[in-house]
Amino acid sequence: MAFVEFDGVCKTYDGATNVVDQLHLSIAEGEFLSLLGPSGSGKTTTLMMLAGFERPTAGRIRLKGKPIDSLPPYKRNFGMVFQNYALFPHMTVGENLAFPLTVRGIGKADAAARVQRALDMVRLPGMARRMPGQLSGGQQQRVAVARALVFEPQLILMDEPLGALDKQLREEMQLELRGLHERLGITMVYVTHDQSEALTMSDRIAVFHQGRIQQIADPQTIYELPANLFVASFIGENNRLAGEVVEANGDGTCVAEVAGGVRLHGRAIATCGQRTRATVSVRPERIAVSAPADAPPGTNTLAGQVEETIFLGGHVRVRLKSPAGELVATVPIAQAAGIPPAGAPAMALWPAASTVVFPQ
Numbered sequence: 365m366a367f368v369e370f371d372g373v374c375k376t377y378d379g380a381t382n383v384v385d386q387l388h389l390s391i392a393e394g395e396f397l398s399l400l401g402p403s404g405s406g407k408t409t410t411l412m413m414l415a416g417f418e419r420p421t422a423g424r425i426r427l428k429g430k431p432i433d434s435l436p437p438y439k440r441n442f443g444m445v446f447q448n449y450a451l452f453p454h455m456t457v458g459e460n461l462a463f464p465l466t467v468r469g470i471g472k473a474d475a476a477a478r479v480q481r482a483l484d485m486v487r488l489p490g491m492a493r494r495m496p497g498q499l500s501g502g503q504q505q506r507v508a509v510a511r512a513l514v515f516e517p518q519l520i521l522m523d524e525p526l527g528a529l530d531k532q533l534r535e536e537m538q539l540e541l542r543g544l545h546e547r548l549g550i551t552m553v554y555v556t557h558d559q560s561e562a563l564t565m566s567d568r569i570a571v572f573h574q575g576r577i578q579q580i581a582d583p584q585t586i587y588e589l590p591a592n593l594f595v596a597s598f599i600g601e602n603n604r605l606a607g608e609v610v611e612a613n614g615d616g617t618c619v620a621e622v623a624g625g626v627r628l629h630g631r632a633i634a635t636c637g638q639r640t641r642a643t644v645s646v647r648p649e650r651i652a653v654s655a656p657a658d659a660p661p662g663t664n665t666l667a668g669q670v671e672e673t674i675f676l677g678g679h680v681r682v683r684l685k686s687p688a689g690e691l692v693a694t695v696p697i698a699q700a701a702g703i704p705p706a707g708a709p710a711m712a713l714w715p716a717a718s719t720v721v722f723p724q
Contacts, residue, residue, distance in 0.1 A: 365429050366390035367551055368414065368519070373423035375409050383409045385575035387423065391553065396545050398554045398562040401572030402598070408523060410572070411555045415521050416440050427519075440519075443512030447524040449504045451496040457483070457507050458492030464515045482510040485544060502533045509541070513548075522554045526561065538564045559599050563587065571595050587647075591633065593722050596645050603651070605644040605689050609636045609723060620644050620721050624687030628664045630719030641724045650718040651693035653682045654702045656711045664719055666691065666712045670704050684712055 368391040375384040384406040391397050399407035412418040413425060416437035424431050432440060451460050458479050465475040483489055486506040496504055505525060512520055522541075526534045542565045545552055556562055562569045563583045570580040571594075579591035590596035593604075607622035609632070618632040620642050628644050636642065646664075659665045668686030680700040682693045691712050695703060704710045 366426075367393035367395075367428060368553075369424075369426040369429075370410070370414075371424045371426065373410075373413065373420045373425060375406075375413060375418065376421050382421075382575050384413070384420075387575075387577065389570065389577065389580070391551065393551055394549045396542070396552045396554065396565060396567045398556055398566040398569045399572060400556055400559065400562040400569050400598075402557060405572035406575040407555050407557075407570075407572045411521055411523055411553060414553065415442060415444060441515075441517050443515070443517035443520040445505075445508050445512045445520065445522040445525045447527045449496070449508045449528075451504060451507060451511075453496055455496075456492065457488070457494050457496065457499070460496065460507060461492075461511050461514045464511060468515060470515075478514050478516075482514040485513060485548070486510045486540070501529050502537060505529065505537060506540070509544070513550075518551070520550055520552045522552065524555055524557070526556075527558075534561070535564075541565060563599075571598065573598075588718075589631070589633075590645075590720065593643060593645075596720065596722070601648050601692070601694075603646050603648060603691050605691075607642055607644055607688075609638060609640040609642050609721065612636050612638060612640075617716075618642075618721050622666075622688040626666055626688055628666075628719055628721075629662075629716035630664075630721040631717070632721045632723060634723050636721075636723035643722045643724065645720045645722060646691075646714050646718060648681075648692045648694040649679075650714045651691065651695075652699065652713045653684060653693050653695055653704070653710050654713065655704050656709055659711070659713050662716050663713050664716050668710060668712065670706050670708055670710045672706050673703060684710055686712070 370387045370389040373387040374382050376382050399410055401407045413420055420433055425433050461479040461482055462475045486509050488506050526537050538561055566583055568582055569586050571578045573594050579595045586599055596602050605622045607620040609618050610621045611619035616632055619627050619629050621627050666686050666688055668684045671683040671685050674681040679694045679696050682695055682703055684691045
């Protein structure tokens with residue numbers, strides 16, 4: 365039995381357009397699931413329905429097999445963490461953490477012990493008497509997480525909780541939350557539009573677009589084998605070349621011909637026949653750039669000219685122009701010595717196994 369289950373859930377605000385459309389989703393107990401997608405894709409509405417702040421227009425939401433659609437938020441025993449922290453500025457950190465315990469009728473001695481445990485969990489011991497305004501943004505976010513944990517909920521819901529933090533602090537908090545999840549084993553559902561955040565933290569990622577899940581899988585599968593062009597484009601950077609399938613094999617691989625008559629081998633995402641129009645996709649970090657030379661077996665190649673190189677610290681970004689279209693490669697700095705200068709002929713090389721072909 366799934367811990368949480370969305371069964372054919374729809375949500376509309378105007379009676380005409382479904383913000384969430386026929387959602388079928390199962391969440392396992394102890395899982396860290398990220399709901400990822402652009403603004404307006406339905407991910408936050410899905411979280412709000414699970415929290416009880418919105419009710420489905422159709423379908424059912426179940427917790428441990430029991431419907432919770434009509435259950436008010438305060439009876440669901442879920443912890444909630446928001447982007448704006450939502451801390452009471454006139455209360456100390458300890459009082460903020462004790463508040464959800466007080467409204468549940470938990471005694472002072474037990475509440476004090478739970479507050480201390482929660483602060484220890486988020487590595488803020490000794491902060492109970494501080495006011496929120498005396499804390500950094502990262503510390504305030506830790507307090508918000510501690511407040512969601514303090515009453516020992518069965519599920520933690522997070523709505524873009526790191527969006528207000530700077531890049532370095534956000535990356536540190538990603539690892540903190542991931543480590544906290546691994547230590548506690550609590551079920552977490554996390555809404556974000558940040559692809560790297562979802563890839564870093566999640567057991568599985570559900571990619572939303574136009575109210576529907578386009579793909580749900582572990583981070584590596586989402587990245588390496590996107591289910592469609594939207595997922596491929598939304599998750600990380602991608603090179604896309606237009607062409608057509610000229611050879612379809614029974615093992616899920618195919619050959620696509622792009623402009624200039626170049627044939628590229630790759631994995632077909634869907635069944636296709638010869639002369640099917642297709643888009644060939646490859647990640648920039650899979651591409652090596654060198655002077656024209658013979659390529660090893662199992663390698664796709666594309667000849668062109670280096671347009672520009674940009675030094676980015678740990679790697680060099682190379683823009684290469686070819687008859688088939690423009691390619692961008694990110695080459696590790698240790699391999700950058702072999703990149704021809706701007707204006708010189710060059711060859712892009714990448715493994716056929718890293719090539720994905722999307723029939724249209």
